[in-house]
Amino acid sequence: MTLPLFTLESVSKSFGKVPVLHDINLSFHPGQVTCIIGASGSGKSTLLRLLNLLEYPTSGIIRFHDAIIHQKGYSVTTLRSKVAMVFQNFHLFPHLNVLQNCMLGPLHVQKRPRDEVEQTSRMYLERVGMKAFIQASPNSLSGGQEQRVAIARALTMQADVLLFDEPTSALDPELVGEVLDVMKSLANEGRTMIIVTHEMAFARDVADRILFLDQGQVVVDGTPQEVLQTSTFPRLQEFLKRYR
Numbered sequence: 383m384t385l386p387l388f389t390l391e392s393v394s395k396s397f398g399k400v401p402v403l404h405d406i407n408l409s410f411h412p413g414q415v416t417c418i419i420g421a422s423g424s425g426k427s428t429l430l431r432l433l434n435l436l437e438y439p440t441s442g443i444i445r446f447h448d449a450i451i452h453q454k455g456y457s458v459t460t461l462r463s464k465v466a467m468v469f470q471n472f473h474l475f476p477h478l479n480v481l482q483n484c485m486l487g488p489l490h491v492q493k494r495p496r497d498e499v500e501q502t503s504r505m506y507l508e509r510v511g512m513k514a515f516i517q518a519s520p521n522s523l524s525g526g527q528e529q530r531v532a533i534a535r536a537l538t539m540q541a542d543v544l545l546f547d548e549p550t551s552a553l554d555p556e557l558v559g560e561v562l563d564v565m566k567s568l569a570n571e572g573r574t575m576i577i578v579t580h581e582m583a584f585a586r587d588v589a590d591r592i593l594f595l596d597q598g599q600v601v602v603d604g605t606p607q608e609v610l611q612t613s614t615f616p617r618l619q620e621f622l623k624r625y626r
């Protein structure tokens with residue numbers, strides 16, 4: 383087994399007095415695609431956001447490789463360039479064109495050379511089928527196109543891990559497939575991805591592992607077959623009924 387990219391040891395998170403995640407113990411390995419499922423409010427986004435320090439744990443330890451990421455002196459900027467996030471609502475900059483959106487972080491945060499960044503951005507925009515739109519404004523794109531640009535932008539950061547928080551749930555149904563297809567092809571390349579999703583068919587086909595979160599705890603953790611077919615955990619069965 384490879385060394386884990388992330389290790390969470392007894393991680394808990396509360397907002398004020400409200401506990402949201404309890405005693406999470408997990409590791410994530412390179413090359414693995416993990417899908418996180420669970421009811422609304424179960425803590426899926428919070429778990430994902432802890433991994434790139436959009437939230438800090440209340441207690442416990444989160445390591446990326448060997449380093450404790452929430453320790454004083456650890457660079458959040460470095461972490462975020464290794465751990466890229468794709469959000470439900472794309473978060474593209476409306477005043478920049480597609481190519482500029484991809485180039486911004488690598489140029490200004492990572493301080494990489496412009497020529498290399500432009501070449502890498504163009505390569506990934508082509509990879510997600512957006513080559514023809516590099517001069518376009520995000521406002522002129524469909525949601526599916528915007529999300530594919532957001533994925534290209536994350537890839538341009540040359541991150542070790544891609545985090546996705548419900549990347550298709552803001553899309554019209556006819557646009558979901560084009561985004562899932564891009565994600566599938568990335569999974570087939572062996573990229574490490576951690577994906578919060580309600581797309582059960584996608585999770586079944588693409589995930590190496592599925593985590594079911596219930597009230598802030600990982601209560602089922604296994605292969606798609608184990609989680610989606612053979613688990614007899616009552617709250618999981620109840621949850622899955624809504625997606626069949």
Ligand SMILES: Nc1ncnc2c1ncn2[C@@H]1O[C@H](COP(=O)(O)OP(=O)(O)OP(=O)(O)O)[C@@H](O)[C@H]1O
Nearest residue numbers: 397398400402420421422423424425426427428429
């Ligand atoms: N910044 C915050 N301040 C206070 N409470 C928060 C904050 N973020 C999340 N919560 C609360 O934490 C709980 C878990 O939220 P989280 O967004 O992680 O759930 P989720 O599983 O992603 O839900 P959904 O499927 O609706 O996106 C919820 O009760 C939510 O209201």
Ligand SMILES: [Mg+2]
Nearest residue numbers: 426427428547
């Ligand atoms: Mg969420």
